[in-house]
Amino acid sequence: MNNISSLLVTHAEDPTGSSGPIFLWAVTAESIFQQMTKTMSSLKPQLDKACLVPKNLSGLTSGQIFLALVNGSWSRARHASSNQQINPTSKLKVFCIDLGGEHLVSLDEVCLLSSLSSFPDALTETQALASRFIFADIIPANRQWDRNVYDFLQRYVVKRSWQATVPLQCTRICCVLADLAKLMTKLGFAQKEGT
Numbered sequence: 001m002n003n004i005s006s007l008l009v010t011h012a013e014d015p016t017g018s019s020g021p022i023f024l025w026a027v028t029a030e031s032i033f034q035q036m037t038k039t040m041s042s043l044k045p046q047l048d049k050a051c052l053v054p055k056n057l058s059g060l061t062s063g064q065i066f067l068a069l070v071n072g073s074w075s076r077a078r079h080a081s082s083n084q085q086i087n088p089t090s091k092l093k094v095f096c097i098d099l100g101g102e103h104l105v106s107l108d109e110v111c112l113l114s115s116l117s118s119f120p121d122a123l124t125e126t127q128a129l130a131s132r133f134i135f136a137d138i139i140p141a142n143r144q145w146d147r148n149v150y151d152f153l154q155r156y157v158v159k160r161s162w163q164a165t166v167p168l169q170c171t172r173i174c175c176v177l178a179d180l181a182k183l184m185t186k187l188g189f190a191q192k193e194g195t
Contacts, residue, residue: 005028005163005164006028006030006161006162006163006164007024007026007027007028007133007161007162007164007175007177008026008027008028008030008033008159008160008161009024009025009026009157009158009159009160009161009162010025010026010027010033010098010099010100010101010130010158010159011024011025011096011099011100011101011130011158012024012025012150012153012154012157012158013025013101014150015145015149015150016144016145016146016147016149016150017144017145018144018145019139019140019143019144019145021134021135021136022134022135022138022145022149022153023132023133023134023135024132024133024135024153024157024175025099025100025101025130025131025132025133026100026130026131026133026164026175027098027129027130027131028131029129030161032126032129033098033129035122036076036098036122036126036129039120039122039123040067040073040074040075040076041073041074043074043116043119043120044074046116046117047067047069047074047111047116050111050115050116051069051108051109051110051111063078064078064079065077065078065097065113065123065124066078066079066110066111066112066113067110067111067112067113067123068092068094068096068103068105068109068110068111069105069109069110069111070094070096070099070103070105070109071103074111075096075097075098075099076096076097076098076123076128077094077095077096077097077110078094078095078097079092079093079094079095080093080094080095080102081093090107091104091105091106091107092104092105092106092107092110094110096130097128097129097130098128098129098130099130100130100131100132131173132173133164133173133175134173134175135175135177135180135181136175136176136193137176137178137181137192137193138181138184138185138190138191138192138193139190139191139192139193140189140190140191141185141188141189141190141191145189148189149184149189149190152184152187152189157180162177162179162180163177163178163179164176164177165178
């Protein structure tokens with residue numbers, strides 16, 4: 001039996017040049033995700049001020065949750081590279097735990113929770129919301145995914161909800177997005193696996 005659920009796709013990894021699967025980051029608990037988004041939005045004025053304060057990030061650990069300004073929005077994040085040297089002019093590689101994906105941010109786009117006068121418990125108590133899925137059941141139409149596929153994913157797939165079937169025989173988290181697979185096949189980006 002297959003499990004059917006709605007996935008809110010939050011991030012697509014760039015498959016350009018790969019012949020392997022497409023990896024998508026998605027949220028299954030959309031209502032919790034929307035609440036976290038509202039929480040982060042309400043904290044924006046406080047976060048913008050807190051980030052003006054010089055900070056010492058040398059003790060930052062890879063598991064520590066902090067906030068990062070990514071594409072104009074604040075997001076909960078973790079340090080993505082534990083062996084990266086942090087200095088005032090470097091960019092920090094962060095992993096957004098509610099959106100998925102790694103991003104480079106400047107140090108003035110990082111806010112430690114300890115620098116806030118107060119913050120909602122949900123920022124530290126809510127588990128990471130994004131999970132990495134393999135977009136199963138399709139392969140590239142022409143041996144490798146090209147840049148047009150990534151552009152298509154960014155424009156038409158990310159920030160949208162999709163009905164997903166999760167086959168029970170998957171050994172890793174994978175999903176079949178039948179409507180999207182049909183569309184990508186029709187556009188010539190992909191073909192059904194096994195054809």
